[in-house]
Amino acid sequence: MKTGYWVICLCIYSFSLAAQPVKERLAKAVDILQSDPQMKHALLGLQVINAQTGDKVFEVNAQTGLAPASCQKIITSVAALELLGPAYRYETLLGYTGKISRNTLQGDLYLLGSGDPSLGSWRYDSTREDRQMQELTKILTQSGIRKITGNLVGYSGKWEQETLPGGWIWDDIGNYYGAGTSALNWHENQYDLILRSGKNIGDTVDIIETRPALTGTNLQSQLLAAAKGTGDNAYVYLPPFASQGFVRGTIPVEEKAFVISGSFPDPALQTTSTLQQSFELAGIRLQGGVNVSYDKAVPQVQNLGKLISPRLDSLNYWFMRKSINLYGEAFLKTIAFEKTGKGSTDKGVGLVKKFWKEQGISSAALQIIDGSGLSPQNRVTADALVQALQYARGRSWYPAFYESLPFFNQMKLKSGTIGGTKSFAGYHTSKEGVTYTVAIIINNYDGSAGEIVKKMFRVLDTLK
Missing domain, CATH: 3.40.710.10 (DD-peptidase/beta-lactamase superfamily)
Incomplete structure (x- = not known):
């Protein structure tokens, strides 16, 4: 009643x-x-x-x-x-300095970024990581280039070198939602960290791998195992351009492949290194190194091709x-x-x-x-x-x-x-x-x- x-x-x-x-x-x-x-x-x-x-x-x-x-x-x-x-679109250009002779680029190859945040993103079929790397590699092979005597340079100088705004807090920086932005971005500047925890509360947690692999950065786990059902309480502490970072907090016990997501400390370097790996798989030899340029002067290159982003809307x-x-x-x-x-x-x-x-x-x-x-x-x-x-x-x-x-x-x-x-x-x-x-x-x-x-x-x- x-x-x-x-x-x-x-x-x-x-x-x-x-x-x-x-x-x-x-x-x-x-x-x-x-x-x-x-x-x-x-x-x-x-x-x-x-x-x-x-x-x-x-x-x-x-x-x-x-x-x-x-x-x-x-x-x-x-x-x-x-x-x-x-209708605004970003363009990422592939170009070179020097000359092409007998399938060899005698000079440097440049990837010139304009800030496209969707480059390598999984949200569009056209921007998928594998598809865009295949496109860039195809541009090179169709130009007859099988060897590069110089460097592969990621040009990020159209934007400031600082990737993060002021005012972001330490607990956010290094995690996927705290990803910084560069004139060259890749995979939304995000990677997955695969973790394995022990059987008991308080056991240490191991890092199995990162997907994709981080370039020039090592992560150390300071994570501990917590009770079942406690969920994701893990945080990545990795400032911009750092070579060493830490993962702290907890994940549940008995996890074999627990996934959290972090952010690339150097998006432009990650992008350029990924392109180099794609070239290597395609049999294109790079004799020089991989580096990033933030020079104010835009390199004067011969254009080979470009990637175009989806529309702004x-x-x-x-x-x-x-x-x-x-x-x-x-x-x-x-x-x-x-x-x-x-x-x-x-x-x-x-x-x-x-x-x-x-x-x-x-x-x-x-x-x-x-x-x-x-x-x-x-x-x-x-x-x-x-x-x-x-x-x-x-x-x-x-x-x-x-x-x-x-x-x-x-x-x-x-x-x-x-x-x-x-x-x-x-x-x-x-x-x-x-x-x-x-x-x-x-x-x-x-x-x-x-x-x-x-x-x-x-x-x-x-x-x-």
């Missing part, structure tokens, strides 16, 4: 809530959220507007800058689509759907290169902030230092996210942008997660046919991320 009573009360409450104007429903839901123990020391930023009219429906701390986590990708994504264009789909931080950092540097001639994070940030200022978003509302939102030092307002989403609605490429947004809580929302932060931003059309643009950010919540997400969704449910 008691159970039936409470079910009836809940139904009455739900019907009553549904009958109220959306503003009142939001106010009640936000009051409940803010009075929750998880929110005692937290800060909420929320804005909801009518997407068709632009009228504000409800807001709380909408002008307060908060760490947005991956919802910051909206800022980068929209700016990139507008400043570079949805397609790359953006994966950037948003799978929240690939590498793509955001690449887009930022690409904007800088195309507008200033040098791909750098700082220049890219400046250009993105300038673009949004011209659209009416104050620079103070976008205190950003990267393109992905991974740094906990970023600060973005809920209002800025909503303005960016509204701007996108009026552009010709909006359908592709809308499609790139994941589904959460039966809504088209980008999500964001870093330590102490959860965020969602996107669009939803209610059963009455009203489309809302919304951004909600919580910083410094207590307890489980899963529980705070459920409570955030209860707020967003009022828009259904």
Whole structure:
């Protein structure tokens, strides 16, 4: 009887809530959220507007800058689509200096990068590692080259040598989601680390191999075995350009081939070395060495051929759907290169902030230092996210942008997660046919991320 009573009360409450104007429903839901123990020391930023009219429906701390986590990708994504264009493509060139005589290149062979984040990616058939290496090797053999007397040089000088933005934390750097970006990227600058654990809790964990093999880097395991069912609590500590790294934390006991993923410390060198290995398998002899150049002056080469990336709007789909931080950092540097001639994070940030200022978003509302939102030092307002989403609605490429947004809580929302932060931003059309643009950010919540997400969704449910 008691159970039936409470079910009836809940139904009455739900019907009553549904009958109220959306503003009142939001106010009640936000009051409940803010009075929750998880929110005692937290800060909420929320804005909801009518997407068709632009009228504000409800807001709380909408002008307060908060760490947005991956919802910051909206800022980068929209700016990139507008400043570079949805049809933008990256080109990776293969060329040489010297001369070709009797199947021998008497000179150096160059692979010139432009920052393509999809080079060697498994997300497209056309960019698969084996396919692209075969293409580059075919270009060489069709040119009649079977031997190279000089060096194989990966040219990465169109972008700055620094692969990581400032503000990224040590626990992220070295792991796949903390991959840096170079003018030459490969396999999304990601590798898999295969691990084997002992039978007992506290046993050491062995590294079996990396796939693909790392170039010029050794990893030392400091991992221990933990109880069954504890999952992946392993972290790679490997700074850019380092030759020595460490893997710390735990994985469950009795694992024979447990997989975690790390990031290449030197993407350009990894790319160039992979190409050399492909040449070797094809019987093409390299007499010189493999190296990377960051010279400002672009080498004057005779072009042999090139690889062309998928369109930007397609790359953006994966950037948003799978929240690939590498793509955001690449887009930022690409904007800088195309507008200033040098791909750098700082220049890219400046250009993105300038673009949004011209659209009416104050620079103070976008205190950003990267393109992905991974740094906990970023600060973005809920209002800025909503303005960016509204701007996108009026552009010709909006359908592709809308499609790139994941589904959460039966809504088209980008999500964001870093330590102490959860965020969602996107669009939803209610059963009455009203489309809302919304951004909600919580910083410094207590307890489980899963529980705070459920409570955030209860707020967003009022828009259904």
